[in-house]
Amino acid sequence: MSIASVAANRRYLVPGEPSRRTGLALLCAVLVAYFGISFDNFFTVSNGLTILMNVSAIAIAAIGAMFLLVSGNVDLSIGGQYALISVITAQFAKDSGNVVLAVAVGLLAGTVLGLTNGLLVRYMKISPLIVTLGTMAVFKGLAYLVSEGRSVFGFSDSFIFLGRARINEVPLPVIIAAVLFVAGGFWLLRSRGGLRLFAIGGNPQAARLTGVNVDWVIVRLYVLNGLLMGVVAVLTTARLGSGTPQIGTSFELDVLTAVILGGVGFAGGSGHPAGVFVGVATIGVLSSGLIFAGLEDWWQQISKGLVLLLALGADQIAEHRRARSVRREAPAEQGDPDPPLELGRSAHEERSDEGGSNRRPGATASGASAASAVGGAPPGPEVSSAADEYGLDRNPEHRPGQVVLRAEGLSRRFGPVFALRDGTFSVRSGEVVCLVGDNGAGKSTLIKLISGVHRPDSGRIELDGTPVDFHGPIDARRAGIETVHQDLAVCPNLGVAHNLILGDEPRRRMFGLIPVRDDAAALARTRQRLASLGITLTDLNRSVGRLSGGQRQSVAIARAMKDGVKLVILDEPTAALGVTQTRNVLRIARQAADNGAGVILISHDIRTVFAVADRVVVLRLGQVVYDDTIERVTHTRLLHLMAGLEAPEGLAAPEGLAATEGTRA
Numbered sequence: 234m235s236i237a238s239v240a241a242n243r244r245y246l247v248p249g250e251p252s253r254r255t256g257l258a259l260l261c262a263v264l265v266a267y268f269g270i271s272f273d274n275f276f277t278v279s280n281g282l283t284i285l286m287n288v289s290a291i292a293i294a295a296i297g298a299m300f301l302l303v304s305g306n307v308d309l310s311i312g313g314q315y316a317l318i319s320v321i322t323a324q325f326a327k328d329s330g331n332v333v334l335a336v337a338v339g340l341l342a343g344t345v346l347g348l349t350n351g352l353l354v355r356y357m358k359i360s361p362l363i364v365t366l367g368t369m370a371v372f373k374g375l376a377y378l379v380s381e382g383r384s385v386f387g388f389s390d391s392f393i394f395l396g397r398a399r400i401n402e403v404p405l406p407v408i409i410a411a412v413l414f415v416a417g418g419f420w421l422l423r424s425r426g427g428l429r430l431f432a433i434g435g436n437p438q439a440a441r442l443t444g445v446n447v448d449w450v451i452v453r454l455y456v457l458n459g460l461l462m463g464v465v466a467v468l469t470t471a472r473l474g475s476g477t478p479q480i481g482t483s484f485e486l487d488v489l490t491a492v493i494l495g496g497v498g499f500a501g502g503s504g505h506p507a508g509v510f511v512g513v514a515t516i517g518v519l520s521s522g523l524i525f526a527g528l529e530d531w532w533q534q535i536s537k538g539l540v541l542l543l544a545l546g547a548d549q550i551a552e553h554r555r556a557r558s559v560r561r562e563a564p565a566e567q568g569d570p571d572p573p574l575e576l577g578r579s580a581h582e583e584r585s586d587e588g589g590s591n592r593r594p595g596a597t598a599s600g601a602s603a604a605s606a607v608g609g610a611p612p613g614p615e616v617s618s619a620a621d622e623y624g625l626d627r628n629p630e631h632r633p634g635q636v637v638l639r640a641e642g643l644s645r646r647f648g649p650v651f652a653l654r655d656g657t658f659s660v661r662s663g664e665v666v667c668l669v670g671d672n673g674a675g676k677s678t679l680i681k682l683i684s685g686v687h688r689p690d691s692g693r694i695e696l697d698g699t700p701v702d703f704h705g706p707i708d709a710r711r712a713g714i715e716t717v718h719q720d721l722a723v724c725p726n727l728g729v730a731h732n733l734i735l736g737d738e739p740r741r742r743m744f745g746l747i748p749v750r751d752d753a754a755a756l757a758r759t760r761q762r763l764a765s766l767g768i769t770l771t772d773l774n775r776s777v778g779r780l781s782g783g784q785r786q787s788v789a790i791a792r793a794m795k796d797g798v799k800l801v802i803l804d805e806p807t808a809a810l811g812v813t814q815t816r817n818v819l820r821i822a823r824q825a826a827d828n829g830a831g832v833i834l835i836s837h838d839i840r841t842v843f844a845v846a847d848r849v850v851v852l853r854l855g856q857v858v859y860d861d862t863i864e865r866v867t868h869t870r871l872l873h874l875m876a877g878l879e880a881p882e883g884l885a886a887p888e889g890l891a892a893t894e895g896t897r898a
């Protein structure tokens with residue numbers, strides 16, 4: 234069975250690039266064998282349970298660390314949290330004698346510390362490494378302050394029971410750790426939220442543009458991490474029978490070593506709970522073996538530090554291997570067409586061909602020069618050659634419908650820069666409107682206002698005649714506006730299907746109860762969407778980072794072309810594409826319009842504009858300076874309008890550039 238057919242038949246897709254570090258399980262097995270042979274009592278049930286007991290704290294903390302690393306974040310303060318929560322919980326357990334209150338206070342303290350980290354990372358907008366390095370010192374210092382540097386003990390038996398209870402000989406903390414680890418791993422792999430963590434780790438900007446509330450997700454992750462540290466601290470304090478500010482020393486080292494050793498990339502966007510489980514087990518076996526060997530504490534520190542460096546080195550090597558294989562796999566950008574993902578012809582096109590040519594009138598005219606096209610004459614030779622080059626067919630029956638979007642008086646400043654001034658224009662259903670203008674003219678700003686990325690300082694947007702006020706891209710997407718941004722907004726570490734559903738993931742209830750991501754529905758949706766656009770590709774789980782630029786572009790566009798979309802915005806979709814790829818992208822844009830959507834397409838390429846546009850809107854220095862049907866403008870005049878060589882009606886020509894197209898011609 235080929236890889237492609239395996240992918241096609243899969244019901245469940247693993248998010249993120251697979252780990253390329255296969256040596257870890259082997260290392261763990263070698264360590265177990267070595268210690269087992271070297272020490273008589275190593276292979277005993279009681280030592281196994283001791284190892285499990287010792288790693289239960291690391292396993293619980295590893296869940297939070299794994300989530301954070303997958304999303305491209307990190308928390309170095311967990312050791313400090315451990316100590317501070319431990320002494321706070323111990324103080325409450327001692328003073329009140331109430332188990333429930335002590336546990337609640339411990340969990341609450343963890344939540345508050347996690348929230349503090351989350352808000353600091355969110356609002357300070359500096360590296361989480363630095364932020365949590367700072368809070369680590371603060372939390373550790375506070376632990377000494379609260380406990381006055383002493384251990385706190387004298388708990389009720391019921392509190393101590395919490396940490397020492399056994400069920401069928403298995404310690405309660407081990408059972409709690411196992412349940413939390415399985416639940417956390419399941420959530421990461423199978424839920425909508427888990428997929429979004431991988432997306433944020435792969436490309437946070439793309440995740441944001443597809444409607445994921447990245448900041449809020451990150452804050453919640455830190456809160457969860459703090460809560461998990463609350464669980465760790467409460468269980469350990471109860472088991473030890475005391476809370477002490479010394480607890481948690483180098484705990485972050487153990488946890489991060491286990492997680493990175495387990496294949497979670499430090500750069501974010503990759504990892505698997507099974508790998509982390511092996512990483513945690515390796516640290517447990519290593520610690521136990523070093524104790525059996527009778528090594529002093531500092532030797533243990535040195536060994537673990539070296540293992541962390543080894544894991545980071547392996548991470549770097551894996552990253553290089555990944556980058557090398559991406560370079561090897563991605564088809565050459567110039568190679569037309571793109572193998573193996575190939576943009577074919579849509580059903581509509583096939584039908585059109587059967588019915589004879591339906592090329593737009595004038596598209597095949599030839600012979601006239603650019604100069605002869607001056608003055609608003611029908612499209613000249615450059616128009617026809619572009620249409621010929623891209624070979625776009627049109628449905629002659631098709632007419633633009635109702636106004637789907639109306640932007641009125643939109644303005645937006647960035648500090649002193651007036652990016653957009655009083656932008657007014659509209660788009661009808663079934664119409665392709667090309668937005669053109671020089672660099673910095675305000676095109677991207679205009680579409681970011683329409684797609685909810687920015688909010689206008691003034692002006693209004695109407696969708697289907699109703700005023701709308703978007704607070705983020707997700708609002709715009711919900712209202713029926715889909716955007717393909719200039720920087721593509723795809724997550725390179727996610728597969729084609731996961732990229733296509735991101736922000737709108739189908740869900741189902743497992744056993745009628747647990748909400749999970751419905752990957753079977755995602756695959757079906759992806760196949761159907763690609764087929765309707767005439768795009769053929771073999772492996773829907775192939776990481777988008779391994780596709781060529783043209784292929785990535787088609788995935789981003791396919792995501793936008795969902796059923797019921799009212800407005801599709803394409804920001805420079807053909808930049809850096811070859812002729813075949815450009816033709817395919819333009820064909821899809823045309824097809825979206827034929828299906829009834831309004832389409833806004835930004836382009837710097839005049840040939841593209843004349844090949845696909847029904848209407849053209851020119852922006853210059855943040856202002857709309859031209860808005861008319863494509864038949865009423867010539868190639869040369871459009872260039873002049875864009876360059877500011879021709880003054881728009883009612884506006885003064887830029888100084889020294891007052892020549893009109895006519896005079897130049």
Ligand SMILES: Nc1ncnc2c1ncn2[C@@H]1O[C@H](COP(=O)(O)OP(=O)(O)OP(=O)(O)O)[C@@H](O)[C@H]1O
Pocket residue numbers: 647650651652670671672673674675676677678679
């Ligand atoms: N987030 C921002 N912060 C500050 N200035 C911005 C921001 N976004 C845009 N601008 C400024 O607003 C102006 C218009 O930028 P915009 O990106 O909309 O132009 P554009 O027509 O899309 O240009 P290009 O064709 O080069 O992409 C530019 O001067 C730009 O520097």
